[in-house]
Amino acid sequence: MRVRNGGALVWMALMASGCGGLAVEPPEVTAQACPPGVASRTRVVNPPGASVNTHLDGLTDVQGTLFFTLGAPGGGTVLWRSDGTEAGTVQVRAFPAGVFAEGTPAAVGNTLFFQLADSATGMVHLWTSDGTSAGTRFIKAFTPDFNGPALRAVTAIHGRLVFFHLGASGGPALWSSDGTSAGTVLLSNLPGVLGLYFDQTLRVGDALLFFRSQGGATTLWRTDGTQAGTTSLKQLDAGSVGIQQVGRAGDQGLFVLRDGPNDEVWKTNGTAAGTLRLDTFGQRVRLVGGLGSKVYVAQSAQLYSLSLSGGGRTLVTTLPRDNPDQLPQVLRTAASGDSLYFSVGLNGLSPVPDDVRLWVTNGTAAGTRELFRSLHRDDTSYSPVFATGTGAVLFTGSPDGTANRPWFTRGTTATTGLLANVTVPVVPGLGPEPFVRAGSRVFFPATDDTGLEQLWSVPASFSCPPGVAESL
Template sequence: MRVRSRWAWVLWVLAAACGGFPDESPREVKAQACPPGVASRVRIVNPPGLAPQGHVEGLTDVQGTLYFTVTPVWVGGAVLWRSDGTEVGTVPVRSFPSGVYAGGVSVAAGSTLFFQLFDQVTGMVELWASDGTDSGTRFIRAFTPDISGPALRGLTALNDKRVVFFHQTPTGTTEVWSSDGTRAGTMLLATLTEVIGLAFHQTLKVGDDLLFFRIQRGATTLWRTDGSRVGTEAFKKLDSGEVSVAQVGGAGDQGLFILRDGPNREIWKTDGTTDGTLRLDTFGEEVRLLGGLGSKVYVAQSSRLYSLLLSGGGRTLVTTLPRDNENQSLWVQRAVRSGDSLYFAASLEGQGPMPDDVRLWVTNGTARGTRELFRSLQRDDMSYSPVFATGTGTVLFLGSRGGAPLYPWFTRGTAGTTGQLASVDVPVVQGLGPDPFVRSGGRVFFPASDDTGLEQLWSVPASFTCPPGVSEAQ
């Protein structure tokens, strides 16, 4: 690589003197932190000193407008907000009484927001819809929660008109429901037993259908629903016995899933049809999905990265990722596609319950194009480290360098285009919850504890430039 300008050369030399260069190239520059103001607070939604701190959660994009809730801890009284990314355009939509808490997944179907509330007084989980106005925020139906947690799971929009979801009843059955946002248009589609994987978000949206798994007369079957009673049906027997679902994912318009059958892990693809649901390969150990690039899907079996042909078979070893010692195993937590590359958070699992470290990697499907970008990411034994693609070639994650606090960082695929986004604390999402980052319109939003000491709404332009390194030519 040759530096194009004299000033770029000066910057390059200064970067070398201040800490050297990343591993992938001795001529590449290390990125710098974004200056204050690139990422900024949108509005104070938790006023200091007025009430117990509220959690900013349920961030959902509805046709370019962001919706979210703020619920004061302990006392409830959730408030639904909307935001266009400006302070004046971030306003409360509807306030709910004390004892009402936001919870569960929120989704958009067309211009309608569907969200869930828990009423501590009645003990019921409620489904609501909103068009962004107080008068247009309406109660749909209440559901009895099951003993293990939220009543409504797998809330998914179909055709921008309806949502489908599952109600797990206290008796152990699973009801499949559909709603157009009105009480009259909310209907029970089917009542089933032994629907599996809902607690781990193991459903797939493929085309205009939501796919899910069920143990049916001793066999494991794949079901689909299009939001109608007649369109809720089994369409593929996956195994003659009872097996579990290890993971779901996607590659383009194909759904991907892994079945755990005894010691084996089977990689499957589906287009939502019987003939288009096929087993691609079988591994004898735990394996994790990364995603698809072109005609291939990529998986990790501990530290070994493989590619499989989506047309079937064709397993190829891409590379082996390094570990700090031979007693560690490597576990891919989350992965996301951005451009022509897959970014993934991989934890090094040692003897303790918490990972020894969590590191950010990128691959373009080749050994040469697979490299470590950052250490250490969010390290927690109860949740996976977020990795979020902005849609503009930039990926956001939570990182901590040199013992510093866990802050939001960004990368564009090299150490020279990786830097700290802001010095604020983004709350850790527990369990398998969604990433804290959500794109709405031209901005990416996230909750953050800032100089107010409370969670507030923050955002950054989806396309932003911070002074990473210098411009270089190959």
């Protein structure tokens, strides 16, 4: 595939080999890129002379307003907000040198909660902001965690922020905050909480679900942000097992337990009775997502569906690979409309994937097809897959193996194209999506003709000239 400057044709060849009756596409399908201006720079936030290593971080939607942080020249951090216009993209508050953002921000109603690490004191500070300088306030200082952000699993529950504090010593502690110092309280010390370093918690209904190892057993817990509402929900295994992945299927939480050689796929609605094992696989599996009454998982090249009401698995199809030595691995997924979009790395002999491709499925063999190659190829970072909520799915691609550019798709190769001729930063394996919808626009950081990372956005509902019609 070859791309030339935002205007050009992209040649995509779909593979039609493999089991399961994949739909056969023509060997070449033409798709057009969006014309300049559909996606646009919102504002120059990194001024001329800024370091090329200054990045936009913590993009967060707060009731339709985007917040983010940016390193300041000479050190320090600046909190910004944006309504999607140049005039409405403004600095909220600047913090001095030696203060930098860390961890994941969260929106609770119309308030942003965010973390700042202070190198002078060595502490991590929790702050809130309503989008004004006067309304940006310090809440409480916490001891740091030398293995990463000190405050984890930050979640809005019943109008409060619920989170775990991981200090330099001692086990995890569960906290709750209403945005004031007096209202930021310790709920419980909970040693043995599993998976916090890997974001393995679930928000289901009005509760945060998490996993603990207690007396050798693995249990599922829940909290509603109160001491009385922080309780053990269900024992999942008599022994200590690993939490491999969490996900969602509509209003159901999903998780995968690794018990010896087996991977167990579970669902939960936040109650003990509604927490059930759906199936057990003798090999490693990855969650792809849920459509209707089914959840989809991948076991290497095999894509299976599981009924959320139980009853075993059904093979949907087998994804093709270039050679039998490659091991396919589902990396990132997104549900959009009646389809699941997912990136698949083809892992060969090298630590770096041989290729990474974008696929879509509607849960049938005929409706499972490759859309794009190649996505970003790395062993430590993944290509994002983001549903705009209006039918389009955004992702980053690098067909020529160089720049990592923003692309879009609506589920066919003829409706897949280049969004803008800019470079989107790569995403670490566990890092958040670079794309964030706030209000009627989707924002993302991108390096453009300024040579620096700036704030870009695209309308959530956009149209670009379609490519030629596909012949099935």
